Amino acid sequence: MLGRTASSLFWMSRYHERAQNVARLLEVAYRGAMMSHRGQEHGTHWTFALTCSGCDADFSEKYDELNIRNVTVFLMFSKENPVSVRNSLELARNNARAVRTGITAELWEAINTTWIEFIEVNPQTITQERLPDFLAWVNQRAHLFRGALLNTILRDDGYFFSQMGNFVERTDNTARILNTQYWALLPDSDIVDDGSMERYQWSAILRALSGRRSYRFAYPNARLKAFNIAEFLILRKEMPRSLAHCYNWIADTAEELAQFYSSREPSLDLAKEIASGLSEKQMREIYHDGLHDFLTDFIGKNNQFALQLSKDYNFA
Amino acid sequence: MADDRTFFNEMLDDAGGARSPYSRLATWLEDKPANFLTKKSRDAEMVFRRLGITFAVYGAQEATERLIPFDPIPRIISASEWRRLSAGIDQRVRALNAFMHDIYHRQEILRAGRIPADLILQNEAFLPEMAGFTPARKVYAHIIGTDLVRVSENEFYVLEDNTRTPSGVSYMMENRETMMRLFPELFQTHRVAPVEQYPELLRRTLESVAPDPSKSAQTIVLLTPGIYNSAYFEHAFLADSMGVELVEGRDLFVDAGKVFMRTTREPEQVDVIYRRIDDAFLDPLTFNPDSMLGVPGLFDAYRAGNVTICNAPGTGIADDKAIYAYVPDIIEFYTGQKPILKNVPTWNCSRADDLAYVLDNLEKIVVKEVHGSGGYGMLIGPTASKREIAEFRKVLEATPSNYIAQPTLALSACPTHVASGVAPRHVDLRPFVLIGDQVRITPGGLTRVALKKGSLVVNSSQGGGTKDTWVLED
Numbered sequence: 168m169l170g171r172t173a174s175s176l177f178w179m180s181r182y183h184e185r186a187q188n189v190a191r192l193l194e195v196a197y198r199g200a201m202m203s204h205r206g207q208e209h210g211t212h213w214t215f216a217l218t219c220s221g222c223d224a225d226f227s228e229k230y231d232e233l234n235i236r237n238v239t240v241f242l243m244f245s246k247e248n249p250v251s252v253r254n255s256l257e258l259a260r261n262n263a264r265a266v267r268t269g270i271t272a273e274l275w276e277a278i279n280t281t282w283i284e285f286i287e288v289n290p291q292t293i294t295q296e297r298l299p300d301f302l303a304w305v306n307q308r309a310h311l312f313r314g315a316l317l318n319t320i321l322r323d324d325g326y327f328f329s330q331m332g333n334f335v336e337r338t339d340n341t342a343r344i345l346n347t348q349y350w351a352l353l354p355d356s357d358i359v360d361d362g363s364m365e366r367y368q369w370s371a372i373l374r375a376l377s378g379r380r381s382y383r384f385a386y387p388n389a390r391l392k393a394f395n396i397a398e399f400l401i402l403r404k405e406m407p408r409s410l411a412h413c414y415n416w417i418a419d420t421a422e423e424l425a426q427f428y429s430s431r432e433p434s435l436d437l438a439k440e441i442a443s444g445l446s447e448k449q450m451r452e453i454y455h456d457g458l459h460d461f462l463t464d465f466i467g468k469n470n471q472f473a474l475q476l477s478k479d480y481n482f483a
Numbered sequence: 484m485a486d487d488r489t490f491f492n493e494m495l496d497d498a499g500g501a502r503s504p505y506s507r508l509a510t511w512l513e514d515k516p517a518n519f520l521t522k523k524s525r526d527a528e529m530v531f532r533r534l535g536i537t538f539a540v541y542g543a544q545e546a547t548e549r550l551i552p553f554d555p556i557p558r559i560i561s562a563s564e565w566r567r568l569s570a571g572i573d574q575r576v577r578a579l580n581a582f583m584h585d586i587y588h589r590q591e592i593l594r595a596g597r598i599p600a601d602l603i604l605q606n607e608a609f610l611p612e613m614a615g616f617t618p619a620r621k622v623y624a625h626i627i628g629t630d631l632v633r634v635s636e637n638e639f640y641v642l643e644d645n646t647r648t649p650s651g652v653s654y655m656m657e658n659r660e661t662m663m664r665l666f667p668e669l670f671q672t673h674r675v676a677p678v679e680q681y682p683e684l685l686r687r688t689l690e691s692v693a694p695d696p697s698k699s700a701q702t703i704v705l706l707t708p709g710i711y712n713s714a715y716f717e718h719a720f721l722a723d724s725m726g727v728e729l730v731e732g733r734d735l736f737v738d739a740g741k742v743f744m745r746t747t748r749e750p751e752q753v754d755v756i757y758r759r760i761d762d763a764f765l766d767p768l769t770f771n772p773d774s775m776l777g778v779p780g781l782f783d784a785y786r787a788g789n790v791t792i793c794n795a796p797g798t799g800i801a802d803d804k805a806i807y808a809y810v811p812d813i814i815e816f817y818t819g820q821k822p823i824l825k826n827v828p829t830w831n832c833s834r835a836d837d838l839a840y841v842l843d844n845l846e847k848i849v850v851k852e853v854h855g856s857g858g859y860g861m862l863i864g865p866t867a868s869k870r871e872i873a874e875f876r877k878v879l880e881a882t883p884s885n886y887i888a889q890p891t892l893a894l895s896a897c898p899t900h901v902a903s904g905v906a907p908r909h910v911d912l913r914p915f916v917l918i919g920d921q922v923r924i925t926p927g928g929l930t931r932v933a934l935k936k937g938s939l940v941v942n943s944s945q946g947g948g949t950k951d952t953w954v955l956e957d
Binding site for chain 1: 532533534535709710715716719722723728729730731733734744745746747748
């Protein structure tokens with residue numbers, strides 16, 4: 168396989184995952200803005216989506232007003248915003264197009280149809296009333312992509328590289344959301360009353376990571392607690408967006424790749440080191456050493472892994 | 484010939500009866516409801532778009548990927564017509580390859596005075612770097628798309644030879660696939676020669692010209708400029724159906740005179756490159772130094788005989804519009820035979836007499852830029868406005884050697900689905916020829932159709948569409 172093909176499969180998956188994540192952040196913000204909260208300005212919700220997707224500074228440079236219209240256009244449709252859903256979908260499709268010969272017809276059709284239908288949408292028509300349906304559509308298309316990939320692609324090196332892209336992006340997204348909101352997850356913020364700012368924040372974080380319902384199953388008493396939420400999203404392996412789950416998947420995939428090529432590369436050792444670091448960790452230790460530092464360190468390690476992978480397999 | 488009312492109708496004779504290759508199709512068309520073809524066209528378009536069978540339009544800002552309109556009525560050629568055409572094409576491609584070997588070696592044809600030496604030696608398409616080098620099997624152009632037009636029952640003209648990197652073959656194949664899906668019943672009543680073997684034959688052709696043909700497995704790659712190229716779909720399609728890697732220049736590198744591709748593991752040596760990028764971009768060290776598409780050192784590896792490039796660099800000389808007028812001489816010179824297929828009479832505007840005639844007759848003839856392609860930079864006298872003609876006259880007078888001119892041919896017409904039903908529209912034909920250990924011509928080709936009433940321009944960039952082309956078996 169060409170190094171460039173490996174790279175394209177990695178980035179195809181990575182951009183697709185990113186598109187879905189940004190759409191979900193917008194959904195959470197929309198939901199928050201629709202519900203009135205005591206003592207909160209509407210802007211808080213939109214800021215949440217912009218900060219978590221890392222484009223709040225870019226937004227303030229281009230827009231004066233923080234409102235649903237501006238945030239929707241910027242996060243969904245803007246060509247100027249590097250992380251907009253539009254740009255991620257286009258980059259995902261360009262990478263898929265570059266490896267047309269290496270992906271299945273089903274997968275290509277899923278990606279191509281999403282893009283064709285997306286660019287036919289006139290942003291002006293996505294009003295407040297239509298936004299939830301549109302976001303649901305984006306979300307469904309992302310699931311279709313992943314379903315087509317898992318159901319049709321051969322389990323060879325191409326599959327392994329696509330999984331790496333998917334989970335490197337997912338774990339990065341989880342870590343970034345936690346890191347931009349870490350203040351709401353500090354243990355002393357557990358002492359809050361029912362209608363507080365933190366309570367809303369916790370709920371938004373869980374929703375942004377598709378964990379609102381599964382949290383209630385993982386923690387039977389179901390009470391939202393900063394400690395439990397942080398543990399759920401960082402250390403619980405059964406949560407498909409937790410850092411631990413993502414790194415188990417990455418380490419397993421790196422192992423399969425090493426077997427496939429019959430050679431062990433430095434990226435495998437790095438993945439194992441990160442994965443075992445997470446599985447041996449206790450939430451208490453993380454708090455003791457500092458949540459913010461832990462997350463910042465993790466994001467750095469994840470980047471380092473992606474870089475090592477691209478070196479080991481000659482990504483072009 | 485220029486009178487549009489007297490064009491040859493491929494389906495209907497002068498009495499309005501169906502000619503024999505079309506007899507069954509004509510009957511079938513008769514009893515179809517009015518919206519039948521409209522619906523079928525829509526089905527076809529949806530398939531094309533979903534599969535991403537698109538081409539890029541240069542200069543368009545948004546949505547640069549377009550569909551080439553597909554016409555659902557097939558163009559039909561009888562077995563005997565095809566035999567004559569393919570004999571003519573075979574003769575022509577052999578002569579052109581012999582011509583290239585000659586001008587890059589002893590230049591007998593120049594010594595014999597059959598072609599003015601300046602026309603070759605001063606030609607931009609002539610690559611002095613190729614002089615003295617002999618490619619495998621002495622084949623220069625391995626893939627040729629011969630553009631033909633028909634003007635009467637028995638008269639076909641060659642319009643262009645396309646010996647560089649001809650495209651369109653993926654449409655030949657996808658059009659057939661689509662037709663088989665849309666109208667299975669038609670394939671039961673017609674014995675249509677298949678085209679699906681093309682990728683396999685292409686692969687065999689490429690293997691046959693590898694530097695060391697005795698090697699058990701040849702590594703072949705298709706070199707594309709990338710996803711923004713107008714023919715990218717075709718590049719991916721061909722690589723996929725041949726089972727070879729689709730590479731960009733940055734995927735290849737030259738080491739110790741050999742070409743390798745960068746894989747996720749060890750570099751892999753490449754034997755044959757089917758390149759779909761132009762000569763100038765192949766190797767920044769030898770040709771255009773600004774090229775980001777090519778592979779530094781590729782040309783030296785080629786001259787060292789360690790890799791085969793298909794088509795060879797320098798094949799543009801054989802389809803240069805200024806050389807075109809001499810192709811009948813070229814055929815006679817190298818084969819000793821009369822050309823089977825006709826050339827369109829051509830005026831070379833660099834010659835004073837020819838230029839004078841052209842300037843006097845601009846409203847009747849077609850003027851083409853010598854190095855232009857794709858229907859850009861040309862004047863079609865009979866359909867141009869007075870102003871367009873006046874403007875073109877100025878350009879032509881300023882740089883006459885940039886132009887050739889030809890009489891306006893009354894291109895034949897085929898039944899085509901249009902808004903008002905079925906009507907004749909003008910067509911041309913590009914069969915695809917493979918030259919390696921033997922000459923292989925796939926029965927059929929790409930029929931391009933000018934969808935606008937009366938229009939003679941079939942280029943997809945100018946609103947042309949395509950049709951499936953059926954060669955009937957005896």
